[in-house]
Amino acid sequence: MKVLGIDIGSYGIKGAVVDTVKGEIISGKKSTDKLEDTRPHKIISKVHKLVKKFDWKGPIGCAFPAAIHKGRVLSASRIDTAWVDADAEHLFSEITGCPVHLINDTDATGIAEMTFGVGKGYRGTVIVLTVGTGIGSSIFVDNILVPNTELGLIELKGISIEERASNRARKEEGIQRKTWAKRLQFALQYYEKLFHPELFIIGGQLSKKADKTFPYMKISTRLKAAEFQNNASIVGAAYHAASLSSRST
Numbered sequence: 001m002k003v004l005g006i007d008i009g010s011y012g013i014k015g016a017v018v019d020t021v022k023g024e025i026i027s028g029k030k031s032t033d034k035l036e037d038t039r040p041h042k043i044i045s046k047v048h049k050l051v052k053k054f055d056w057k058g059p060i061g062c063a064f065p066a067a068i069h070k071g072r073v074l075s076a077s078r079i080d081t082a083w084v085d086a087d088a089e090h091l092f093s094e095i096t097g098c099p100v101h102l103i104n105d106t107d108a109t110g111i112a113e114m115t116f117g118v119g120k121g122y123r124g125t126v127i128v129l130t131v132g133t134g135i136g137s138s139i140f141v142d143n144i145l146v147p148n149t150e151l152g153l154i155e156l157k158g159i160s161i162e163e164r165a166s167n168r169a170r171k172e173e174g175i176q177r178k179t180w181a182k183r184l185q186f187a188l189q190y191y192e193k194l195f196h197p198e199l200f201i202i203g204g205q206l207s208k209k210a211d212k213t214f215p216y217m218k219i220s221t222r223l224k225a226a227e228f229q230n231n232a233s234i235v236g237a238a239y240h241a242a243s244l245s246s247r248s249t
Contacts, residue, residue, distance in 0.1 A: 001019075001020045001021065001059075001242045001245070001246070002017055002018070002019060002020070002026070002058065003017070003018050003020050003058065003059050003060065003061050003238035003239075003241050003242050003245075004016075004017055004018075004051065004054055004056045004058065004059070004060045004061070004098075004238065005017075005018045005025075005060075005061050005062075005063070005233075005234035005235060005236075005237045005238030005241075006047060006050065006051075006060060006061070006062045006063065006234070006237065007062075007063045007105065007108075007233040007234050007237065008035070008043060008047070008062065008063060008064055008065055008105070009035070009065065009105070009132075009233075010034075010035060010065070010078070010132075010133045011034055011035070011133075012031050012032045012033055012034050012035050013031065013032045013035065013043070013046050013047060013050055014029055014030065014031035014032075014050075014234065015029065015030055015031070015050050015051075015054065015234065016028070016029045016030070016231075016234050017054065017056075018061075018234065018235050018238035018239070020238050020239045020241075020242035022116075023112065023115060023116030023117075023235055023239065024235075025231060025234065025235065027054070029231075029234075030050060030053045030054065031050070032046045032049065032050055037080075038079040038080040038083075039080045039082055040080070040082055040083055040086060040088075040091065043079075044091055044092065044095050045095075047062070047092055047095070047096065048095045048096060051096045051098065056096075056098060057097070057098060058098060059098065059099050059100075059101070059241050059242065059245045060092070060096065060098050060099065060100045060101070060241060061100075061101050061103065061108070061236075061237035061238040061239070061240050061241030061242070062092060062100055062101070062102050062103070062237055062241075063103060063104070063105040063108035063109075063233035063234065063236065063237040064088065064102045064103065064104060064105060065078045065079055065104075065105050065136075066078065066079055066083060066104065067104055067147075067148035067150070068088070068102045068103055068104050068147075068148065069147075069148070070089075071087055071088060071089025071090065071101075071102055072085060072086065072087050072088065072089075073085065073086050073088050074148065075148075075150070077134075077150070077153060078134055088102055089101065089102050099241075099245065100241075101237075101240060101241040101244050101245075103147075103236070103237055103240045104136075104138070104147065104148055105130070105136060105233045105237075106128060106129075106130045106136030106137055106138045106203075106233075107138045107145055107147055107148070107236070107240075108232070108233040108234075108235075108236030108237040108240060109128055109130055109136070109138065109203050109204075109226065109228075109232040109233045109236055110126075110128035110138030110139075110140060110145065110201070110236065111138075111145065111236035111239055111240055112228050112231075112232040112233070112235040112236035112239065113128055113201050113203070113226050113227060113228065113232060113236075114126065114128075114140050114143055115236075115239060116227075116228075116235065116239075117201075117226060117227035117228055117232070118201055118224045118225070118226065118227045119140070119199065119201050119224075122140075122143070122198055122199050123142050123143070123198070124141070124142065124197070124198035124199075125139065125140070125141050125195050125196065125197040125198055126139070126140045126197060126198060126199045126200075126201065127139055127140075127151070127191060127195060127197045127199070127200050127201070128140070128200075128201045128202075128203060128226070129151070129152075129200065129201070129202050129203065129204075130202075130203045130204035130226075130232075130233075131165070131166060131167055131184070131202060131203070131204045131205060131206040131207075132166065132167050132168070132204035132205045132206075133166060133167065133168045134152055134162045134166050134168070135151070135152030135161055135162035135165060135166050135187075136150075136152060136204070137149045137150065137151035137152060139151075139195070151191060152166070154190075156186075156187075156190060161187045161190075164183055164187075165180070165183040165184050165186070165187050167204070167205045167206060169183075177212055177213055177216070178216045180213070181213045181214075181216035181217050182216065182217075184206075184213070184217060185216070185217040185218060185219060188200060188217065188219045188221070188223075189219055192219060192220060192221055197221055198221070198222065199221065199222045199223075199224065200219075200221055200222070200223045200224070201224050201225075201226055202214075202223065202224070202225055202226060203225075203226030203228070203229065203230075203232050204226075204230070205230075206225075207225040207226040207229045207230075208229055208230070210225035
């Protein structure tokens with residue numbers, strides 16, 4: 001099935017057409033400019049313009065930077081608070097004229113990696129983290145998603161993990177990669193104590209240069225870089241939409 005996958009991120013909104021059987025992007029990627037304003041009407045307008053660039057009329061899967069339940073936004077730690085309790089699926093479907101299915105962005109990343117990427121075939125508990133401007137998370141137990149987890153918001157010693165260990169923190173504080181790796185290691189060791197996972201999959205900006213960071217991280221759990229890198233949420237959102245569309249037919 002062909003589905004337009006869209007990822008709404010802090011660096012802009014990007015999309016591509018995905019073959020959801022193979023888990024492959026089959027079109028060129030298109031994007032908007034940087035997302036400076038995250039109020040609903042601003043994001044809705046940009047999504048509309050992006051869909052028009054593809055001249056798309058079919059199903060759309062959208063990775064959204066918030067907790068999502070039945071198309072409704074539950075939280076606003078990374079977007080404007082006006083989104084809370086909004087029926088975002090309805091709003092996006094109405095403006096695009098297409099059936100739109102929303103999913104949390106890191107849940108989308110996890111679905112891509114567990115279905116087609118480095119997590120394929122793993123049982124037990126797998127934790128997927130996207131390390132970028134924040135730290136997103138998704139958890140799978142025997143390949144079943146536990147939706148809308150926010151492990152990056154857990155506070156240790158009064159500071160959230162993403163405030164201390166995200167890529168934004170690294171840049172703003174000007175810390176060396178080795179020091180950053182030790183901060184990430186501290187977070188992963190804490191997650192190990194809570195969940196005892198079989199595998200950590202690290203995506204987001206960190207996955208592009210995993211070979212420069214992973215060697216400094218000493219943990220007991222197997223650690224892998226996301227195979228899809230920054231395309232994971234597009235692929236995962238599209239696959240999520242295809243799965244829901246097939247159930248309704």
